[in-house]
Amino acid sequence: MVEIRQVKTRSELRKFVNYPNVLYRDVPQFIPAFYGDDLDDWNPKKNPAFSYCEAKCWLALRDGKVVGRIGAILSRRANEKWGLNRMRFTQVDFIDDFEVSSALFEAVEQFAREKGCTEVHGPLGFTDLDREGMLVEGFDRRSMFITYYNHPYYNDHLRRLGYEKDVDWVEMLVEVPYDEHTITRMDKLSERVMRYSNLHIAEVKSRKDYKPLIEKVFELINSAYSDLYGTVPLDETQIKRYAKKFIPLINPDLACFVLDEHNSLVGFGVSAPSMAMAMKKSNGRLLPFGFLRVLRALKVNDTLDLFLVAVIPEYQNKAVNAIMLNHVLKGCLKMGIRRAETGPQLETNHKVQSQWNFFKTEQHKRRRCYVKALR
Numbered sequence: 001m002v003e004i005r006q007v008k009t010r011s012e013l014r015k016f017v018n019y020p021n022v023l024y025r026d027v028p029q030f031i032p033a034f035y036g037d038d039l040d041d042w043n044p045k046k047n048p049a050f051s052y053c054e055a056k057c058w059l060a061l062r063d064g065k066v067v068g069r070i071g072a073i074l075s076r077r078a079n080e081k082w083g084l085n086r087m088r089f090t091q092v093d094f095i096d097d098f099e100v101s102s103a104l105f106e107a108v109e110q111f112a113r114e115k116g117c118t119e120v121h122g123p124l125g126f127t128d129l130d131r132e133g134m135l136v137e138g139f140d141r142r143s144m145f146i147t148y149y150n151h152p153y154y155n156d157h158l159r160r161l162g163y164e165k166d167v168d169w170v171e172m173l174v175e176v177p178y179d180e181h182t183i184t185r186m187d188k189l190s191e192r193v194m195r196y197s198n199l200h201i202a203e204v205k206s207r208k209d210y211k212p213l214i215e216k217v218f219e220l221i222n223s224a225y226s227d228l229y230g231t232v233p234l235d236e237t238q239i240k241r242y243a244k245k246f247i248p249l250i251n252p253d254l255a256c257f258v259l260d261e262h263n264s265l266v267g268f269g270v271s272a273p274s275m276a277m278a279m280k281k282s283n284g285r286l287l288p289f290g291f292l293r294v295l296r297a298l299k300v301n302d303t304l305d306l307f308l309v310a311v312i313p314e315y316q317n318k319a320v321n322a323i324m325l326n327h328v329l330k331g332c333l334k335m336g337i338r339r340a341e342t343g344p345q346l347e348t349n350h351k352v353q354s355q356w357n358f359f360k361t362e363q364h365k366r367r368r369c370y371v372k373a374l375r
Helices: 010-023 035-039 076-082 097-116 155-162 180-197 207-224 234-249 276-282 290-299 320-335 351-356
Strands: 003-006 053-062 067-076 086-096 117-123 136-137 164-175 255-259 265-272 303-310 338-340 361-373
Touching: 003 097, 010 035, 010 067, 053 076, 053 086, 053 097, 067 076, 067 097, 067 164, 076 086, 076 276, 086 097, 086 155, 097 117, 097 155, 117 255, 136 155, 164 276, 180 320, 207 234, 207 265, 207 303, 265 290, 265 320, 276 290, 303 320, 320 351
Parallel strands: 086 117, 303 338
Antiparallel strands: 003 053, 053 067, 067 086, 117 361, 136 361, 164 338, 164 361, 255 265, 265 303
16 A cells, blocks of 8 residues: 655655665666755745745655655746646656556645646756656666656656656757867857857856856846746846856856857856766765765766756857857867767757757757646
8 A cells, every 4th residue: 555645844855855866776877966955945945936836745655665756846937927727746756556656646636636727747847947857768878967867667657647748858969079170160160150249258267256147147048948848037036046056066168158249148058077977976965975076077077968058039040159169169178078968958949959060969868748637
């Protein structure tokens, strides 16, 4: 028999956050997220999204042992923006047992009905910058700490429960070119775009100089990402929270901020050496020694994680991405990075995907947002 227990205590929340480390203990492709960040996500005092969201999470237990987990988020801001009446499910994991998965989703669907929702969709987070999408292709590939990993059977359970595809994201593996022809071509294109559009790259001398730039980055995200699936605008407190997360990861060789003649931000690209193996060895915890592994990964690595890229609408057809890609390419060559991995990109976002035309790429993962109409 399966018991569904709403998470109410700190101890239960720790079990909830840690459960993927238990379920995927022997799965090399699984990479945990930052444990502390996941805890904070469910704390209304630390997550500003609770100003417009209501959320609950549950554990599934059998004979006192955790066999599954799931969260639910009612984002009033998202429903208002998109004219929908949906409940989000999030952070879902379970053993291959339909009794467990059906009980977990019943908890979410019942909560949705209580709130007057007509549909449930996910997996999604509090914002578009949280992890989203259930893996449907690429189970044999190593995950990123900014994405979910799940077994193939999750999708079988979702379909059996009446969930259908709403939208897909794809992820690309990009080979870093070391041939002189491509390097020279990218450099000339970048110089031409900067000269023609009167643009330049921000010079950053120390980490403290990043703070105003990063805050501008998230302001730009609000406009550049506004039409993307499920997005909601970030408010000032959310911008400061995400900026605090990103600043420690930034290497000036691997992040590019493009400014116009008035020093206004028109585009950016933020990336960092992969922390996947550092996170794996530490189960997502920075203490006591996890932070040392992360610091080493940021300095010595052959793989780059591409986090965020955006250009303001009025510059989106002016090849600004070439400036950012050229800057990051030089950083990769300097550090000896051989490959780069993108985060999830909407399969319909052809503008973002077209920026890889200069490179050898492989679409190696696909993830899905499911939706179900409630009756």
